[in-house]
Amino acid sequence: MTAGVLWAQVAAVARRSVVRTSRQPAAVVFPLIFPMLLLLVNSGGLEASTNLPGFPTDSFVAFALAVPFIQGALFSTMNAGTDLARDIQTGFLNRLSLTSMRGTALIAGLLGGAVVLGLIQASFYVAVGLIIGVDFASGALGILVLFFFAAVISVSFGALGIFLALRTGSGEAIQGLFPLLFVFLFLSSMNTPRDLISVDWFRFVASINPVSYLIECVRSLIITGWDGRALGLGFGFAFLIGIVAITVATLALRQRLVRT
Amino acid sequence: MKTVERTNSIEVEGLVREFKKGPRAVDGIDLYVEPGEIYGFLGPNGAGKSTTVLMLTTLLPPTAGKARVGGYDVVAEGPKVRSVIGAALQEAALDPMLTGRDHLRLQATLQGISRAERRPRAQELLDRVGLSEAADRKVGGYSGGMKRRLDLALALVHRPRIIFLDEPTTGLDIQSRTALWDEVSRLAREDGVTIFLTTQYLEEADVLANRVGIIDHGHIVAEGTPQALKADIGLPSVHAVPVEHADRERLVVALAPYGESLDGGTGDVIIRLREGLAGLPAVVRAVDDAGLTLAHLEIQAPSLDDVFLAKTGRSLEGAGEDEPEEAETAA
Numbered sequence: 337m338t339a340g341v342l343w344a345q346v347a348a349v350a351r352r353s354v355v356r357t358s359r360q361p362a363a364v365v366f367p368l369i370f371p372m373l374l375l376l377v378n379s380g381g382l383e384a385s386t387n388l389p390g391f392p393t394d395s396f397v398a399f400a401l402a403v404p405f406i407q408g409a410l411f412s413t414m415n416a417g418t419d420l421a422r423d424i425q426t427g428f429l430n431r432l433s434l435t436s437m438r439g440t441a442l443i444a445g446l447l448g449g450a451v452v453l454g455l456i457q458a459s460f461y462v463a464v465g466l467i468i469g470v471d472f473a474s475g476a477l478g479i480l481v482l483f484f485f486a487a488v489i490s491v492s493f494g495a496l497g498i499f500l501a502l503r504t505g506s507g508e509a510i511q512g513l514f515p516l517l518f519v520f521l522f523l524s525s526m527n528t529p530r531d532l533i534s535v536d537w538f539r540f541v542a543s544i545n546p547v548s549y550l551i552e553c554v555r556s557l558i559i560t561g562w563d564g565r566a567l568g569l570g571f572g573f574a575f576l577i578g579i580v581a582i583t584v585a586t587l588a589l590r591q592r593l594v595r596t
Numbered sequence: 597m598k599t600v601e602r603t604n605s606i607e608v609e610g611l612v613r614e615f616k617k618g619p620r621a622v623d624g625i626d627l628y629v630e631p632g633e634i635y636g637f638l639g640p641n642g643a644g645k646s647t648t649v650l651m652l653t654t655l656l657p658p659t660a661g662k663a664r665v666g667g668y669d670v671v672a673e674g675p676k677v678r679s680v681i682g683a684a685l686q687e688a689a690l691d692p693m694l695t696g697r698d699h700l701r702l703q704a705t706l707q708g709i710s711r712a713e714r715r716p717r718a719q720e721l722l723d724r725v726g727l728s729e730a731a732d733r734k735v736g737g738y739s740g741g742m743k744r745r746l747d748l749a750l751a752l753v754h755r756p757r758i759i760f761l762d763e764p765t766t767g768l769d770i771q772s773r774t775a776l777w778d779e780v781s782r783l784a785r786e787d788g789v790t791i792f793l794t795t796q797y798l799e800e801a802d803v804l805a806n807r808v809g810i811i812d813h814g815h816i817v818a819e820g821t822p823q824a825l826k827a828d829i830g831l832p833s834v835h836a837v838p839v840e841h842a843d844r845e846r847l848v849v850a851l852a853p854y855g856e857s858l859d860g861g862t863g864d865v866i867i868r869l870r871e872g873l874a875g876l877p878a879v880v881r882a883v884d885d886a887g888l889t890l891a892h893l894e895i896q897a898p899s900l901d902d903v904f905l906a907k908t909g910r911s912l913e914g915a916g917e918d919e920p921e922e923a924e925t926a927a
Contacts, residue, residue, distance in 0.1 A: 343709070344705050344708075345705060345706055347705075348701075348702050348705035348706060349702075349706075351702075352691070352694065352698070352702055355693070355694065356693035356694060357692060359693045359734070360693065382764070423691075426687075426689050426690075426691075427685060427687055427689030428689045428690070429690060430655055430685060430689060431685075431689045431703075431750070432706065433655060434653060434654075434678055434681075434682075434683050435678070435703065435706035435707050435754075436675065436678065436679060436706065436707055436708050437706040491914045495758065505755075594655065594656060594657060
């Protein structure tokens, strides 16, 4: 198979992901609106946190704007996973298996679709941030890096969703796991900088939770500027999650596709 | 097994598929389908039809035995097999959010058809299966017949030499069924495509197939042209139903001297007339002499159901049971 054919297959699978999602308004609107509502609620209730000594900014909205990017990635997990699980349940995966499509094209295509949707979400969050007056400390270049980071975490979490779909073959199972993924978000530094968390166990859990570093990477670009350590940890964990998730998803695909 | 030739044939020898904690879904079948032939694989639910199709289309590894499709080994040369076959499996697996045209373009791309050819090929197939007007509507709104026609079009995208159709007309109304039969016949007649068709409809096998293989409990119990199979049975049967159900046993006794009693599982008293139609007057007299009144009396020429009945002792209708799930496959 030539590289051109493989690329065409990846693009076709990605296009299908985007088209089918765009034709389901709930699948598009909810990941955009829900994180923004949560941002507004948290900002209203936790604005006083900015008075804490050592709080890194005087705008809680700017501090919390990082969270929707991670929430969006979690939605990528669910979307990519449930789409693939539905394909398994309906036999559509069998249809694809009967073509000359390669397994790598399927995974890459699904991830391509997740990236497109992730970038649309990121654009929306950045636009809302700019409209409500958030000043991006890292400037226009920082916003570009933010988009790149959004693409990376869409791939990482999307691959996680694909793995779960291939292992369980059930859309309901993916949706059942979604709240569990949100637990990782709530047990992170989403609302308070780690060094200001006074409860020991919570600070410990937030410190070993990779989601904290993903949030802090985005947050650094918004409120700090160019923080090499935060960027390194954030991209490092994002790539690590992606490598692990893609590896296990590829292995799971081999087991799922029993074609000879 | 015959020597390897890259023809449109299907060659199967001793094919077996076992499921975990279950019986052999396919238990050592042999068959040969000629290039350009329509082969009807007839049997009730659970007989092993779909499992056979999954193995021949490379989606399920056989437990034992050999099969060559289009001259390629289904185990050792899976990608080559897939390149020469098209398949419409049981349940048209379509994405309700995509249009018919979206499906065809996706399928064409995944089959490696060039960009320039994708659009005209999609339109050609939409025209061919009569879906041009509905091409840009989401498939979620299609009727069962439209979905099946799209399914067939998708199987044809890359111009396969061999097509597998797994119960393609199940659940369709007679108009949709007839339209699909016409298209399948045309494919074999004009394009020389070999067609392996599973069905539980006797009429479908009778109308479409050049040859029929009858499968039950994983075994092929009869094989031949529909005409030859029916001729093998030879004699017509009389189907009688008494007005009073309590008279059924008396009716069986009264008709017993005139032929072999068949239990079709339908409640009818069925006798294969030993003397053919010449025995009918004696049957009527026997019913009269026994003082029985019939609600229904019918003479039937031998059908494929009679063939199934003769070979298995059961009628095809209602003989099925659910086929083991693919998920239960043993490694």
